Amino acid sequence: MSGLPRLRSALGRARFYVREFSGEAAYDRYVAHARSHDPDAEVLSRRAFEHARTDAREADPREGFGCC
Numbered sequence: 312m313s314g315l316p317r318l319r320s321a322l323g324r325a326r327f328y329v330r331e332f333s334g335e336a337a338y339d340r341y342v343a344h345a346r347s348h349d350p351d352a353e354v355l356s357r358r359a360f361e362h363a364r365t366d367a368r369e370a371d372p373r374e375g376f377g378c379c
């Protein structure tokens with residue numbers, strides 16, 4: 312492998328890790344899971360999904376989202 316293919320491969324791996332680290336891939340996994348279980352199921356919008364995800368994290372005392 313040389314040149315452009317090697318660069319594309321490296322950029323693809325970097326993109327994968329950035330999406331996983333940032334949580335962006337979580338929505339894609341949610342949609343894929345919902346569609347695989349019920350293709351006609353109504354899925355949350357990305358905004359609603361992120362809101363529900365944040366609420367769940369803040370409600371979990373193990374996450375440490377306490378004030379002061």
